Amino acid sequence: MAGSRDQDAGQMRQAAVVIAVAMVAWLAIQWLGGHYGWAGKWAFLADLAAIGAFVWSLLVTWRIWRRRNDA
Incomplete structure (x- = not known):
């Protein structure tokens, strides 16, 4: 246990780091x-890329929550 x-x-720490890095990188790219x-395509x-990182973090967090509730 x-x-x-x-x-x-x-895993929660990793998800938090991914969220923070994705947000900072997204803001930096938008500003640059x-x-x-x-061009707008960038x-x-x-x-x-940011949406992908957020969805991945949401899925990891949801799996951890489910695992804790099942225990």
Whole structure:
């Protein structure tokens, strides 16, 4: 049981880092694109990458929540 809690904590930490890095990277790309006049397709690519990171983090968090409720 203790190993499962440690694994859950590590996965939650990883999900939190992914969320934070995705948000900072998305903001940086949006700012750089506006500052340097990049085409809109790069903004959409950054949006898709950020959405992908957020969906992945949501799925990891949901799996941990389900695992804790089943125990």
